[in-house]
Amino acid sequence: MSHHLVEVRDLHFTYPDGTDVLKGVSFRITHGESVALVGANGAGKSTLLLHLNGYLTPTRGEVRIGDAPLTRATVVSARRAVGMVFQDPDDQLFMPTVFEDVAFGPLNAGLPPNEIEHRVVSALERVGMSHLRNRPPYKLSAGEKRAVAIATVLAMSPDVLVMDEPSAHLDPRGRRRLIELLASFKHTKIIATHDLEFVVELCSRVIVLDDGKVMAEGPTVELLNDEALMLAHGLERPHSLRHLHPH
Amino acid sequence: MDELGRLDTPVHRLDARAKVITTLIFIVVVMSFPRYEVSALMPFFLYPFTLLALGRIPFGYIFRKILIAVPFALVIGMFNPLLDRQTIASVGAWSISGGWLSFASIMLRFFLTVSAALALIACTGIHRLGAGLERMCVPQVFVVQLLFLYRYLFVVADEGARMMRSMELRSAGPRSLRLRVYGSLVGHLFLRSMDRADRVYRAMVSRGFSTVGGSASGGNGEIRVLCQTSFRWTDWAFIGGWTAFFAVARIWNLANALGRMVAGGGS
Amino acid sequence: MHMADALINPAVGGTMWIVTAGLIAYCARKVKQTMNDKLVPMMGVLGAFIFAAMMINFSIPGTGSSGHLGGGLILTILLGPYAAFLAISSVLVVQAFFFADGGLLALGCNIFNLGFFPAFIAYPFIYRAIARDEHGTLRAWIAAIVAAVVGLQLGAFGVVLETKASGISELPFGAFVLLMQPIHLAIGIVEGLATAAVVAFVARARPEALFAARADEESQNSLRPVLIGLLIATVIVGGAASWFASTHPDGLEWSIVKVSGKEEVSGTEDNLHKGLGRIQEKTAFLPDYGFKSTEPEAAPAEKTAAEPEPWPAISAGTSLSGIAGGLITLGLAGLIGFALKARHAGV
Structure with a gap:
């Protein structure tokens, strides 16, 4: 069974205080795709992401990971399949050392100690942060924190990587490194972001979310070049695309 | 403090439990002296000093941290000289009241216990300490x-x-x-x-x-602290050696003995 | 109100360690039983919040001074007694270990004074009783102030009792009480105001947050084991303290033979003068305090000392050897330290 497939069907979500955040979202992301979820603040991106690993339960509609719907019974395997990298690495890195943080997921999965060690080492190597293994996470730079946060997820060997604003708070060099790192991954990727330049470099497809609904969906260059569409949903046509010929 | 806790020296490599236990014994022994004791407390400085030195912890840094905490001990201790004015000792031209003596003793104990506690942390680090505590x-x-x-x-x-x-x-x-x-x-x-x-x-x-x-x-709601430490003979030696030293220094006033030796040699 | 190790004797410190360790174990089990696994990060982050909140001051109306939040009551209102007790304990542990604020031996006392009273006395019997489920009303403000005052008064009294039982500080019981209680009355009112102000704001801004962190609300009778435990603890502490006070006035004076030729001095109020009398007898060759035999060697030694260090001298000779020996030992300890350090720097 391939877990690489992510499908959302007519997803509705209302917070307990009555706010309708998602009003019928549907999309399908297939194996190996790299898809950007763009939209202004409050469009419902983060809420949507929290459904993808079952942290929130839809009011209506369903999420399918692989070929199975996400239910209480499948939530454990879904969480293993979908690796979630949160916006603030300080929230994601809560253990005393980098090593323990990366080991947290594998430990919870009940893996044997030598397998955990192996996973941690290779995840840290993958993101180029092996030298930080005994450091406390909060002493790291923003870029290092981000890389380690990604390693914590990689150590669970997910099929799908879901990221919320991965380029936030990074300086240009850190951002460049992150782009290179993410581009090297074979995983299915779902990236929620405002950083449209980032999208241009990493994603082949874009889903525009506004007011809890999918407003547009299509190839990156085509959609982001649509000035009217971008402005209508609180976004902006990326500069890099202005210098490209639109055809 | 974290930077210090991550150092890798022989002291840092000791099991956290060994250091916690030894430090607690140290504090209990120091505090078990009678209230007017001053000179017999001196040898006990050897413990924090050794820990800091072997752990390559800057003395000045720890000293500044201790100073921050001084006011509280001062506030309580300063009543002793005021309330206990009985002269119980005299040194040369000075007569010393019991209050000043116990005040000095309080301050000494304060420096000893606080420096030992800080040395423990600086030579252990929070994650090793956590692992040690869990095993205790x-x-x-x-x-x-x-x-x-x-x-x-x-x-x-x-x-x-x-x-x-x-x-x-x-x-x-x-x-x-x-x-x-x-x-x-x-x-x-x-x-x-x-x-x-x-x-x-x-x-x-x-x-x-x-x-x-x-x-x-898969998870059972437990967060495991992943820090491999095992009790080795060095840990036992650490506890045993220091406990023996504390016992000796508690029973015999080493400072006085040394002083008598020097004074005796001089006369 | 954090007690330092220097004021506690091992008997009192040890007893309070055992009492608090028991409470922590009990609360840890309770928290585990709630199955609210959100409590894990919540307790940690709110403990950190208390740290940060203590740095922020507000001006006390009608006075020129300022105050800040205390930890105990507000954490209990936000987290419920069990989780709050653990959170307060952890705050005090970190303060003791990392900020040298409060001693290690005194840790048990400090956790008990600052954690037990607000979480298990002031909150259930006073705050809940007065405020019921109201937030931000006059009732809730009064509840917070009264609860904070009572919690702190009990805590301050705990400090007095523990210090007295240890017999290291010279302050008479009555004077100590008169010193501690009024100060903590003021601090309690300030803490109550701050607590009520924060709770009132949260109740207005996001009422659900007030209950989100709470472990399952306990019924009153689940407090019974805690109170029984407290009773037992009181008996133990009282027993131990009075035993030490009566048989070993000077704290834990193990029957160790003192071979150094020095005298131990007894300590409780009643025994003090007797003890001093004994000392005077021993220093018989200088019976008159007015008469001071000047020791030529001692005076310069005294001047070179960083602070005028007094010695429990029986004779001038002993005092000289005490000074010399003490300084030499201190020097030796320092020297060994620096030598070890230098060796390492060289490596």
């Missing part, structure tokens, strides 16, 4: 609580400091706030902390943390 049967919930608290201490403090800064930039007055403003500022800080706890929880759940569902979920 401290409830796991509490060990995890310590680690989480320590982890978010500076994160939340930074958040508070940023709020204070932006508030100060917009108010010409003094630092203290009116109660209403205070309530909303600290209340906001609380709400932000709650939000952060929520996000941390999300991140934990995303990586398989769950207390409900038991073994089916």
Whole structure:
């Protein structure tokens, strides 16, 4: 069974205080795709992401990971399949050392100690942060924190990587490194972001979310070049695309 | 402090439990001296000094940390000279009241115990300490609580400091706030902390943390502190050696003995 | 109100360690039983919040001074007694270990004074009783102030009792009480105001947050084990303290033979003068305090000392050897330290 497939069907979500955040979202992301979820603040991106690993339960509609719907019974395997990298690495890195943080997921999965060690080492190597293994996470730079946060997820060997604003708070060099790192991954990727330049470099497809609904969906260059569409949903046509010929 | 805790020296490599136990024995022995004891306390400085030196911890740094905590001991201790004016000793032209003697003793003990505690932390580091405590049967919930608290201490403090800064930039007055403003500022800080706890929880759940569902979920709601330490002979030697030294220094006043030797040799 | 190790004797410190360790174990089990696994990060982050909140001051109405939040009451209101007790304990542990604020031996006392009273006395019997489920009303403000005052008064009294039982500080019981209680009355009112202000704001801004962190609300009778435990603890502490006070006035004076030729001095109020009398007898060759035999060697030694260090001298000779020996030992300890350090720097 391939877990690489992510499908959302007519997803509705209302917070307990009555706010309708998602009003019928549907999309399908297939194996190996790299898809950007763009939209202004409050469009419902983060809420949507929290459904993808079952942290929130839809009011209506369903999420399918692989070929199975996400239910209480499948939530454990879904969480293993979908690796979630949160916006603030300080929230994601809560253990005393980098090593323990990366080991947290594998430990919870009940893996044997030598397998955990192996996973941690290779995840840290993958993101180029092996030298930080005994450091406390909060002493790291923003870029290092981000890389380690990604390693914590990689150590669970997910099929799908879901990221919320991965380029936030990074300086240009850190951002460049992150782009290179993410581009090297074979995983299915779902990236929620405002950083449209980032999208241009990493994603082949874009889903525009506004007011809890999918407003547009299509190839990156085509959609982001649509000035009217971008402005209508609180976004902006990326500069890099202005210098490209639109055809 | 964390930087120091991460150093890799022979002292750092000792099992955290050995250092915790030895330090506790140290403190108990130091505090067991009668109240007017001064000279017999001196040999005990050897313990924190050795720990700091072998752990390559800068003395000045620890000393500054101790000084910060001095006022409390001073406040309580300073009543002794005022209240206990009976002269019980005299040195040369000075007659010394019991109050001053016990005051000096309090201050000495204070320096000893505080420096030992700081040396313990500086030579152990929070994560080793957490692992050690867990193996000393401290409830796991509490060990995890310590680690989480320590982890978010500076994160939340930074958040508070940023709020204070932006508030100060917009108010010409003094630092203290009116109660209403205070309530909303600290209340906001609380709400932000709650939000952060929520996000941390999300991140934990995303990586398989769950207390409900038991073994089916893979996780059983426990956070394991992953830090391999095992008790080796050096740890036993550390505890044993120091305990023996403490016992000797407790029974015989080494300082006086040494002094008599010197004075005797002089005369 | 954090007690330092220097004021506690091992008997009192040890007893309070055992009492608090028991409480922590009990609370840890309770928290685990709630199955609210959100509490794990919540307790940690809110502990950090208390740290940060203590840095922020507000001006006390009608006075020129300022105050800040105390930890105990507000954490209990936000987290419920069990989780709050653990959170307060962890805050005090970190303060003791990392900020040298409060001693290690005194840790048990400090956790008990600052954690037990607000969480298990002031909150259930006073705050809940007065405020019921109201927030931000006059009732809730009064509840917070009264609860904070009572919690702190009990805590301050705990400090007095523990210090007295240890017999290291010279302060008479009555004077100590008169010193501690009024100060903590003021601090309690301030803490109550701050607590109520924050709770009122949260109740207005996001009421659900007030209950989100709470472990399952306990019924009153689940407090019974805690109170029984407290009773037992009181008996133990009282027993131990009075035993030590009566048989070993000077704290834990193990029957160790003192071979150094020095005298131990007894300590409780009643025994003090007797003890001093004994000392005077021993220093018989200088019976008159007015008469001071000047020791030529001793005076310069005294001047070179960084602080005028007094010695429990029986004779001038002993005092000289005490000074010399003490300084030499201190020097030796320092020297060994620096030598070890230098060797390492060289490596």
